Amino acid sequence: MSFTLYDYVLSGNCYKIRLFAALLGIDYDSVAVDFHPGREHKSDEFLRRFPAGTLPILVADNLVITETPAMLAWMAAKFDASAKWMPWNEPTAVATTMQWLGFSSRLTSTVGEARLHSMLNRDIDVDKAMSGAVRALRELEAHLTEQSIRGHTWIAGDAPTIADIACFPYTALSPDAGIEHDTYPAIRNWLYAVRSLDQFITMPGIHALHELRGGETDHGQKTSAESRADA
Amino acid sequence: MTEPIGLSINLPVNRVMRALMHEHDVAIWRSASGRLSAWNNRCPHRGMRLSHGFVRGEALACLYHGWHYDAEGKCRYIPAHPELTPPDTIEVKSYSIEESSGILWLTTSGKAEPLALPDNLQPVRSITFDCHADAVVKSMSVSTLAGTDGDPLRIVPISQKPHALSLETANGEASVFILLQQCAGQTAAHILADNNWSADGLVEISRWSEETRRIAEKAVGELAAAEQGVE
Amino acid sequence: MMSGLERAKQDWYPVEMVGGLASGETRDTRLLGIDITLSADDDGKVSVTAGDTPWPTMVAYDHIWTSPSSDPRPLFEIPEAEEKDRRFVPCGVVRVKCSPLRAVENFLDIAHFPFVHTDILGAEPHTEVEPYDVNIDESKDEVIATKVKFFQPQAAKSAGDGIITDYVYRVPAPMVSILYKTCPPKPDAQDVIALFVQPLDEETCDVWPWMALYDYESTMADMIHFQQMIFLQDRSILENQMPRRLPLDPRKEIPTRADMTSIAYRRWLKRNGAVYGALTEVR
Numbered sequence: 001m002s003f004t005l006y007d008y009v010l011s012g013n014c015y016k017i018r019l020f021a022a023l024l025g026i027d028y029d030s031v032a033v034d035f036h037p038g039r040e041h042k043s044d045e046f047l048r049r050f051p052a053g054t055l056p057i058l059v060a061d062n063l064v065i066t067e068t069p070a071m072l073a074w075m076a077a078k079f080d081a082s083a084k085w086m087p088w089n090e091p092t093a094v095a096t097t098m099q100w101l102g103f104s105s106r107l108t109s110t111v112g113e114a115r116l117h118s119m120l121n122r123d124i125d126v127d128k129a130m131s132g133a134v135r136a137l138r139e140l141e142a143h144l145t146e147q148s149i150r151g152h153t154w155i156a157g158d159a160p161t162i163a164d165i166a167c168f169p170y171t172a173l174s175p176d177a178g179i180e181h182d183t184y185p186a187i188r189n190w191l192y193a194v195r196s197l198d199q200f201i202t203m204p205g206i207h208a209l210h211e212l213r214g215g216e217t218d219h220g221q222k223t224s225a226e227s228r229a230d231a
Numbered sequence: 232m233t234e235p236i237g238l239s240i241n242l243p244v245n246r247v248m249r250a251l252m253h254e255h256d257v258a259i260w261r262s263a264s265g266r267l268s269a270w271n272n273r274c275p276h277r278g279m280r281l282s283h284g285f286v287r288g289e290a291l292a293c294l295y296h297g298w299h300y301d302a303e304g305k306c307r308y309i310p311a312h313p314e315l316t317p318p319d320t321i322e323v324k325s326y327s328i329e330e331s332s333g334i335l336w337l338t339t340s341g342k343a344e345p346l347a348l349p350d351n352l353q354p355v356r357s358i359t360f361d362c363h364a365d366a367v368v369k370s371m372s373v374s375t376l377a378g379t380d381g382d383p384l385r386i387v388p389i390s391q392k393p394h395a396l397s398l399e400t401a402n403g404e405a406s407v408f409i410l411l412q413q414c415a416g417q418t419a420a421h422i423l424a425d426n427n428w429s430a431d432g433l434v435e436i437s438r439w440s441e442e443t444r445r446i447a448e449k450a451v452g453e454l455a456a457a458e459q460g461v462e
Numbered sequence: 463m464m465s466g467l468e469r470a471k472q473d474w475y476p477v478e479m480v481g482g483l484a485s486g487e488t489r490d491t492r493l494l495g496i497d498i499t500l501s502a503d504d505d506g507k508v509s510v511t512a513g514d515t516p517w518p519t520m521v522a523y524d525h526i527w528t529s530p531s532s533d534p535r536p537l538f539e540i541p542e543a544e545e546k547d548r549r550f551v552p553c554g555v556v557r558v559k560c561s562p563l564r565a566v567e568n569f570l571d572i573a574h575f576p577f578v579h580t581d582i583l584g585a586e587p588h589t590e591v592e593p594y595d596v597n598i599d600e601s602k603d604e605v606i607a608t609k610v611k612f613f614q615p616q617a618a619k620s621a622g623d624g625i626i627t628d629y630v631y632r633v634p635a636p637m638v639s640i641l642y643k644t645c646p647p648k649p650d651a652q653d654v655i656a657l658f659v660q661p662l663d664e665e666t667c668d669v670w671p672w673m674a675l676y677d678y679e680s681t682m683a684d685m686i687h688f689q690q691m692i693f694l695q696d697r698s699i700l701e702n703q704m705p706r707r708l709p710l711d712p713r714k715e716i717p718t719r720a721d722m723t724s725i726a727y728r729r730w731l732k733r734n735g736a737v738y739g740a741l742t743e744v745r
Contacts, residue, residue, distance in 0.1 A: 007687075008687070009687040009688075009690055009691045010690055010691075010694055031683075032681060032683035032684045032686075032687045033683055034682060034683040034686055036554045036690070037479060037482065037552070037553070037554025037555070037686075038554075038682075038683070038686070040683065118557060118559075119556060119557060119694070119697070120554070120555070120556065120557070121555060121557055121668070138441075142437065142438075142441055145356045145437050146434050146437060149355070149356075149430050149433045149434055149437065150430050150434070151430075175698065175701075176697070176698070178559075180249075182248070182249050182250075182251070183359035183417070183419065185237065185238070185241035185248075185356075185357050186241075186356070188241070188248070189241065189243075192246065202580070203691075204690070204691050204692075204693075204694030204695045204697070204698075205694060205695075205697070205698050207283075207294060207578070207580075207695075207698070208580045208581075209285070210285040210287075210292065210294070210297070210577060210580070210586075211245055211285040211286050211287060213586060256704070272704075273704050275715065275716050276715060276716055276717070276718075277703060277715055278703040278704050278705065278709070278715055279699060279702055279703055280702040280703075280704065283698075283702055294577055294578070294699070295574050295577065295578065295699050295703075296571075296573045296574050296577060297576065297577045297586075297589065309718055310573070310576065310577075310586070310589035310590075311573040311589060311590060311591040311718060311719075311720035312590065312591070312718060312719065312720065313589065313590055315718075321716055
C-alpha cells in the first residue's frame with residue numbers, strides 16, 4: 001500500500017486526505033482511531049507512537065506526517081505526475097497554493113472548533129470560535145468573489161489545487177456549527193464546483209450531489225415541454 | 232412588496248438556494264431548462280428545508296426522501312412508492328419571482344415587480360452586513376472609490392421600497408447600482424456596475440463594499456457598547 | 463390530564479456512558495430543561511443532582527440513567543444485552559438541535575436511506591418500500607414494526623456486497639428506539655442498534671447510540687466510526703426539519719404507506735400524552 005492513514009470518520013482534516021486520495025485514485029490503508037468518545041488519540045499507547053496526539057496521521061515507510069498541508073503536498077509530489085494539484089514550477093501558483101494551505105488551518109481552529117462544540121459537546125470558547133469562523137469565511141468569500149470576477153472558479157487559478165482540498169471540508173461543514181452558507185454566494189458556487197469533481201467522495205455533513213447521479217426518469221418532464229412551448 | 236434577493240449569476244441552472252424574507256423562509260431554484268421557481272422552504276412530507284434539495288431536470292427533489300416537485304410545486308414522484316401517482320393535494324406553496332437586470336426579485340404576496348434598471352449592467356457581488364440597512368447607507372463613503380474615468384463618485388438614492396441607490400459620476404451617469412434587502416438584523420447588498428468597468432475595477436468595487444461593511448459593523452458595535460455602558 | 467413535561471419526568475434518561483467520567487470529575491448538563499450536575503466519586507460511581515436535590519440513577523446498557531421522578535416507570539428491557547457473545551458498543555454522545563421525538567422518528571424511517579445514507583444503507587434506483595407490519599404491543603405498551611425490508615449496498619461494517627436487509631423496530635419509550643437487523647456474518651441472528659435520547663429541552667437533544675453486534679472482525683473504533691458516520695448524516699437532516707418540534711396533527715405533515723411506523727409512533731405518543739417535544743393541535 002502507498003501509505004497508512006490514522007483516521008477519524010467525522011474529522012474534516014482526515015477527510016482532506018481521504019478526499020484527495022479518492023480524487024487521485026490511489027489506495028491506502030486506514031486505521032480507525034476512536035477520537036470520540038474514546039479519546040484514543042490522547043492515550044499513552046497512541047502518544048508513544050505519535051507524540052503530536054492529533055489526527056490524521058499519515059505514515060509511509062519511515063515518514064510520519066502530522067500536518068495536513070504537508071500530507072497534501074507529499075501526496076501531490078508522490079502521486080500526481082502532472083503537477084496539476086500543486087504546480088511546483090510556477091512560483092506564483094506555488095505561493096498562492098501555500099498561502100491558502102496556511103489559511104486552511106484557520107478554518108480548522110475556528111469552524112472546526114465551533115463544530116466540535118455544537119456536535120460533540122467539546123468545551124471551548126464558543127464566541128471566539130464563532131466570530132473567528134465568520135471572519136475566516138468572509139475572507140474566503142472575498143477571495144472567491146475576486147477569483148470569479150476574473151473568471152476563475154478555483155482558489156489558486158483555473159484548476160483545482162491542494163489549496164481547494166485543504167479549504168473545502170471545514171467550509172462545507174460550517175452548517176454543522178450553525179453557520180449556514182446562505183450569505184456566502186461565492187463560497188456556494190465553489191463548494192458546488194468541488195463537489196462536482198470526478199471521483200469526489202462525501203463525508204457525514206456533506207451530501208452526495210444527487211443531481212449528478214441522475215434519476216430513473218425526469219418527473220418534471222411534462223412541465224418542461226410546456227415551458228419550452230411557452231418560450 | 233418585491234425585494235431583491237440575489238444576483239442571477241449566483242443561481243445557475245440545476246441549482247437551489249435559500250432566501251429569507253421577513254418571516255418567510257424561501258427555497259429558490261432554477262431548472263435544467265432555466266425556469267425559476269420560489270417556494271415555501273418546507274417539504275410537506277416531513278418538514279425538511281427544500282433548499283437542501285437537488286434539481287433533477289424540471290423537478291426539485293427533497294434531500295430527505297427524494298420526493299420530486301414539478302415547476303408548479305406539485306408532487307409528481309415519491310421514490311418509496313415508484314408506481315404511485317401522488318395526489319394533486321401534495322403541493323408546495325409558490326411565490327412570484329422575476330429576473331431583471333441580473334437581479335432576482337421576490338415577493339411573498341402577489342406578483343413580483345422588479346425595479347427598472349438600465350440594460351448595460353454587469354454583476355459585481357452580493358455581500359451581507361450584520362446590521363440595519365440605515366447603518367450600511369450611513370457608512371458608505373466614496374472617498375476610496377473613483378469612477379471608471381477616475382472621476383469622483385457621489386451617492387444618489389433611487390428608491391426606498393425597494394431600497395436602491397446608485398453611485399453617480401460627475402456628469403450625472405449612474406455607474407454602480409446597490410440594491411439593499413434587509414431581513415432581521417442583517418442587510419444584503421446586491422451590487423451591479425455598468426459595462427465600462429474592467430475586471431480590476433469590479434474588484435475595487437468589491438473591496439470598497441468590504442470596507443463599507445467594516446465601518447458599518449464597527450459603528451454599530453461601538454453604539455451597542457456605548458448603550459451598554461449607559462446602563 | 464398531566465402535561466407533556468410531567469409525563470416525561472416519569473421516565474429514565476441516559477446522561478453519560480459508563481466510564482465516561484473519570485473519578486472525581488463532574489459535568490453539568492440538562493434534562494427536560496432542568497440543569498443537573500453529574501459527579502463521579504472516587505470509585506467512579508456517578509451521582510446526579512439538580513441543585514441540592516439528588517436524583518435516582520441506574521446503570522443499564524453501558525449508560526448511566528437518571529430521572530427527575532423519585533419513582534420512575536421501570537426501564538424498558540433489551541434481552542439481547544444479556545447475550546454475552548455479542549459485542550457491546552456505546553458510541554458516545556452527539557448533540558442535535560431538534561426535538562428528541564424527531565430524532566427517534568428519523569431512526570424509524572427507511573425511505574430516506576438512498577438519499578441520506580447514499581451507497582451505504584440505500585441507493586437509487588432501489589428506493590421502493592414494501593408493505594410491512596406495525597402494531598402496538600399492548601402488554602409492553604410499545605410500538606413494534608416487523609417484516610421491514612430494504613435493499614442496502616453496505617448494511618454494516620461487516621457487510622460486503624449489497625443485500626436485502628430485514629428490520630424490526632421497537633419504540634419502548636417515547637425517546638428510545640431499538641432496531642434489529644440482518645447480521646451479515648451470522649444469518650440466523652440479528653444485530654441490535656439503539657438510540658437513547660437525552661432531551662435537553664423540547665428542541666435540543668443529546669443522542670447516545672448503542673449497539674450489540676455479532677462482529678468479531680472489526681475493531682471497536684471501526685464499529686463506532688460506522689455508527690457515527692450514519693448518525694451524523696442524519697444530523698444535518700434533523701437540524702433542517704421545520705418546525706423543530708414533531709407535529710402530531712396528521713394534517714401538518716403528509717405521510718405515505720412507507721411512513722406507517724412514524725404514523726403509529728405519532729399516534730402512540732398522542733395516546734400516551736407523551737407530547738414533550740411535540741406540537742399538538744392545542745398549541
